Amino acid sequence: MKNYxxxxxxxxxxxYATAEAMRQINPEVVAxxxxxPQTPIIEKFAEFVAxxxxxxxxxxxxxxxxxxxxxxxxxxxxxxxxxxxxxxxLALMNEILSVASGLRLPIVMPMVNRALSAPINIHCDHSDSxxxxxxxxxxxxxxxxxxxxxxxxxALKLAEKVLLPVMVMQDGFFTSHNVxxxxxxxxxxxxxxxxxYKPKNYLFDLKKxxxxxxLVLPDYYFEIKYQEIEAMGEAKKVYLEVGxxxxxxxxxxxxxxxxxxLEDAEVAIVVSSSSxxxxxxxxxxxxxxxxxxxxxxxxxxxxxxxxxxKESLKHLKTLAVLDRSVSFGGxxxxxxxxxxxxxxxxxxxxxxxxxxxxxxxxxxxKEVEEVFExxxxxxxxxxxxxxxxx
Amino acid sequence: MLKKSxxxxxxxxIIKPGSSKEYKTGGWKSFSPIWDQKKCTxxxxxxxxxxxxxxxxxxxxRLETDxxxxxxxGICAQVCPFKAIYMKKxx
Numbered sequence: 001m002k003n004y005x006x007x008x009x010x011x012x013x014x015x016y017a018t019a020e021a022m023r024q025i026n027p028e029v030v031a032x033x034x035x036x037p038q039t040p041i042i043e044k045f046a047e048f049v050a051x052x053x054x055x056x057x058x059x060x061x062x063x064x065x066x067x068x069x070x071x072x073x074x075x076x077x078x079x080x081x082x083x084x085x086x087x088x089x090l091a092l093m094n095e096i097l098s099v100a101s102g103l104r105l106p107i108v109m110p111m112v113n114r115a116l117s118a119p120i121n122i123h124c125d126h127s128d129s130x131x132x133x134x135x136x137x138x139x140x141x142x143x144x145x146x147x148x149x150x151x152x153x154x155a156l157k158l159a160e161k162v163l164l165p166v167m168v169m170q171d172g173f174f175t176s177h178n179v180x181x182x183x184x185x186x187x188x189x190x191x192x193x194x195x196x197y198k199p200k201n202y203l204f205d206l207k208k209x210x211x212x213x214x215l216v217l218p219d220y221y222f223e224i225k226y227q228e229i230e231a232m233g234e235a236k237k238v239y240l241e242v243g244x245x246x247x248x249x250x251x252x253x254x255x256x257x258x259x260x261x262l263e264d265a266e267v268a269i270v271v272s273s274s275s276x277x278x279x280x281x282x283x284x285x286x287x288x289x290x291x292x293x294x295x296x297x298x299x300x301x302x303x304x305x306x307x308x309x310k311e312s313l314k315h316l317k318t319l320a321v322l323d324r325s326v327s328f329g330g331x332x333x334x335x336x337x338x339x340x341x342x343x344x345x346x347x348x349x350x351x352x353x354x355x356x357x358x359x360x361x362x363x364x365x366k367e368v369e370e371v372f373e374x375x376x377x378x379x380x381x382x383x384x385x386x387x388x389x390x
Numbered sequence: 391m392l393k394k395s396x397x398x399x400x401x402x403x404i405i406k407p408g409s410s411k412e413y414k415t416g417g418w419k420s421f422s423p424i425w426d427q428k429k430c431t432x433x434x435x436x437x438x439x440x441x442x443x444x445x446x447x448x449x450x451x452r453l454e455t456d457x458x459x460x461x462x463x464g465i466c467a468q469v470c471p472f473k474a475i476y477m478k479k480x481x
Binding site for chain 1: 395
């Protein structure tokens with residue numbers, strides 16, 4: 001591994017760190033509509049465009065539906081195209097999300113998690129991206145600004161290898177607006193890593209004309225969708241391969257999920273994104289008291305690494321899954337995935353579902369500590385709501 | 391013969407021109423045109439009206455309908471002034 005001594009730490013929030021990654025990717029087209037808390041990404045990137053720091057054609061569109069539509073068109077033409085959004089913006093893009101994946105376009109979209117209306121709220125929860133988990137996009141959840149920066153490169157290479165679009169999530173405000181020291185790698189190193197984009201079939205290949213998006217009837221639709229199912233399976237393998245390549249630059253690992261003091265733990269929690277940071281602080285504190293507690297932080301959510309998660313959790317006595325979103329009338333999304341993953345085990349850990357932080361409500365160390373205390377006392381039952389006034 | 395998932399270009403892209411010839415839509419029909427050559431005067435009204443262009447013309451005369459592409463719309467039977475075409479339910 002080379003030691004890039006010239007790597008600079010910059011004081012950046014998650015949004016600016018993501019914009020920095022987009023500057024280094026230098027996509028031919030970015031079409032975006034501003035929405036809180038995605039705004040820092042796009043305002044910073046627009047500055048790069050205005051200052052001629054990128055060659056990007058920036059398309060100011062009139063809505064998110066148009067933003068993703070323009071991105072789809074640009075990507076289909078045979079170039080790198082990106083957009084970014086949050087919450088209602090993602091909801092408005094919904095129709096085009098499955099178009100992007102169905103057309104097998106390697107679009108990378110930074111996504112800043114924010115609660116869905118109504119009631120209107122601009123703060124973080126995961127109900128926006130969770131509502132799109134079945135639309136054929138690879139989904140990656142980041143804890144920090146550094147992760148959001150680095151996973152954008154991984155996402156780009158992964159997308160272009162398996163021809164699926166990727167959402168790179170970060171928590172609204174907690175990550176997108178909080179300033180952290182972010183290690184920025186040299187432009188030429190990143191440029192070499194992402195390489196040149198050479199699509200096989202594309203609209204603007206005038207020597208080899210193609211048709212994109214034809215009508216497909218019951219005799220072929222199923223077969224086309226099976227290609228997407230296969231591609232998602234492939235994405236699981238390629239994710240690790242690209243991660244290994246990126247590690248040569250950053251020195252960091254890019255696993256399906258992060259295990260924090262999990263190997264010898266008796267009880268553990270599963271929680272993604274910025275809240276995992278809070279959980280780690282609590283785990284360190286409880287470990288000092290001799291309590292065997294740990295954490296599993298999911299990163300790759302689609303495709304979901306079911307077997308690997310099962311193997312990593314099977315030794316636990318009790319396990320809690322903390323969801324920052326709900327499924328009305330059903331089990332919370334992350335909880336339901338983890339429960340499914342554990343099903344093949346003969347001896348399963350006991351499971352407890354917690355819902356927390358809807359509409360950006362803080363998750364405090366004290367609450368995570370209470371979760372661990374309840375797990376240690378084996379208080380398992382119906383879904384619990386952290387910090388809620390019933 | 392329908393192709394397998396692994397044999398089709400990704401994302402349903404059509405990567406070469408003229409491929410609609412390979413996609414036989416004749417299976418859609420529930421009525422098939424029956425042409426009575428004795429009544430036919432070769433006026434050529436039917437091939438002009440066929441929306442699928444599947445009634446071939448050779449040396450100024452129409453030939454048998456190409457059933458690989460005929461969707462059984464029945465327009466040929468409707469426009470024939472000599473009732474030389476009728477639609478028969480497919481078995």
